[in-house]
Amino acid sequence: MSLHVSRHDFDQWMMPVYAPAAFVPVRAEGSTVWDQNGKDYIDFAGGIAVNALGHAHPALQQALQDQAARLWHTGNGYTNEPILRLAKQLIDATFADRVFFCNSGAEANEAALKLARKVAHDRFGAHKSGIVAFTNAFHGRTLFTVSAGGQPAYSKDFAPLPPDIQHAAFNDLEAAAALINENTCAVIVEPIQGEGGVLPAEPAFLRGLRELCDKHQALLIFDEVQSGVGRTGSLYAYMHYGITPDVLTSAKALGGGFPIGAMLTREDLALVMGVGTHGTTYGGNPLAGAVAGKVMELINQPEMMAGVAQRHTWIVEALDELNQRLHLFKQVRGLGLLIGAVLSDDFAGKAKQINLAAAEMGVMVLIAGANVVRFAPALNISEQELRTGMARFAEACESFARGTSS
Template identity: 75%
Template sequence: MQRPVTRQDFDQWIVPTYAPANFVPVKAEGSTLWDQQGRSYIDFAGGIAVNALGHAHPELQLALQQQAAKLWHTGNGYTNEPVLRLAKQLIDATFADRVFFCNSGAEANEAALKLARKAAVDRGFTQKNGIVAFDHAFHGRTLFTVSAGGQPAYSKDFAPLPAGIAHAPYNDLAAAAALITPQTCAVIVEPVQGEGGVNPATPTFLQGLRELCDRHGALLIFDEVQSGVGRTGSLYAYMHYGVTPDVLTTAKALGGGFPMGAMLTTESLAAHLNVGSHGTTYGGNPLAGAVGGKVLELVNRPEVLAGVKERHQWFVEALQAMDQRLKMFKEIRGLGLLIGCELNQNYRGKAKLINQLAAREGLMILIAGADIVRFAPSLIITQPEVQEGLVRFERACRAVAEGASI
């Protein structure tokens, strides 16, 4: 018989790269979780924008169970039916002609950046290797992607970093234009910055980047790891903006909780990743393909995408009303169900405290830096769950306003 495990075991056994909450979830359904003591929590975090259809969705369970009874894994020396079907779903739903499957958003971005440099070399432009990214971006934790991310706190301890990467302020087209040259092979940008503060791009900014990339022969890469799969109310955020990238990366919600990522691109660009030039052992796993296919089928429906926009209004209207009472937020922003509440001057640096006190109230939320509370709940979260979660959130915020601490 196995001995019980506790939150304290984390501190003894796990590499201390995380500081998880003081409770251990053991069961979940919809947008509610329960911990080891049976206490319930409403989930506004969504596994960091992963659980697009909530927890234990019956159709995802069935897809996984049925595939698990057939074929789990073969490696990349073989293909499989579920991943081929998912590839066709993504191609039919987007600009893309080809798909590369992997396990995470970082891997998808790594593949995109490698593709940009290899495409330039293959075309005879051996010096065309510059990459332009943006301040406060987040593209992953591999050495290449953490260097492209515009947050030095995540990269400074791992020098020397990959060279040839420059950063401009987000939403500053003039600054980007000054960096994009004939030696630029790619511009990588999040249509909505998630970790960097829930900052939506302006249409002018993304349109301008498209024009600059066309002018200089650079690839435009949209990192839609957090904004994709219905999160903004469109299947992918590029559809919301009407700007089509050359390469798109997707992960998080694509597997609905099962680890998977993908890089989408065009026929001509895909040809540069020829046999042996890139790979992954687990990417395109049949289990991931089966679950991802069902996620995409369920999310890419007009009523679900319209429901995301409706739920955005539920949140924003309630948060604005709450702020009238507490005077805590400088700005409430975001698209769809990726929402950020920036704390005003009186509450700067208190986002983590609000997160911790929310957990005490039975609510799971996210932060995006020291000053921004972030919500990324299920795309089908119910109105009663939203209402009760926001009641708990207000109690946590009121406690902060009254001087509470942990």
């Protein structure tokens, strides 16, 4: 007999690094989730921009089942067919010549930063170790990546932190230029800051970083963990901007819910990392490769990208209509299906309260800091689910607004 568990058990048994919702999801299909009591929720969170094709997609289920019947895991002493096919898909679809597979976005960024340091040390010497990142960035939770992320709340308790990492204001090219010099080995940037507030980069900012990196022989790393795999309406956001990085990191949506990460780069850079310089036990396993290969096949299609643009319009129109009544938001920003609704000054700091109110009404949304409600639904969310979810979100906002004015 299986053990009956509840949300209360989390507080008793789990390390308290999360504060999960009051309900426990048990089943999902498409963009609808059901909890232990049978209540349904429209999913605009997408597992934090992970479930790019929704829940229980038949083709992904089949890919996983087929591979599970063949080969699960071998370790990095062997390669496998699904991961080789996935590597070729990514190479054919992007600027990259080589791929390193891992299990998460943090690991992909860790690999990218290690690559940058090794390239610089091998070509120029140990002095060229500086990394420039940006305030309010998020690159992961390893000690190296949390140090590169420009949010001290996530790193202050774990000092001493890795040295030679400096932060400039995001979208401030002059501030970045003041930090980038001959000792800089890499600049790491999110084309759209996700956790930092759903803030897209200005095209001129990214162009300027590309020029500065070229001038000072530093690598430009695009962290596309959240913005990649169709999220913006382009396969990767660098394609939207028309600015090519030296290194790109991908994860989240790449596996459609199955854990996988990837670092993509050019041939000349990849060859710096010889046998034994980096590795991972689970990274590039056949199950992940099979599922991610099917994800890429389904998402890297013109019809899917056009669908992302259409759904963006529907969500923004619904938010604008809601805002005309309630005046909750001072800005709605983002690209594709990574959308942030920035709270007006009168409701500053209340994003979590709106998140909780939305759950009560049967819709799952995210926050991006205390002042931004974030939407990252499946790229293929149905129009009916989207409109139902936005209607429920409007009800939640109306309830919230009444509560704050009473």
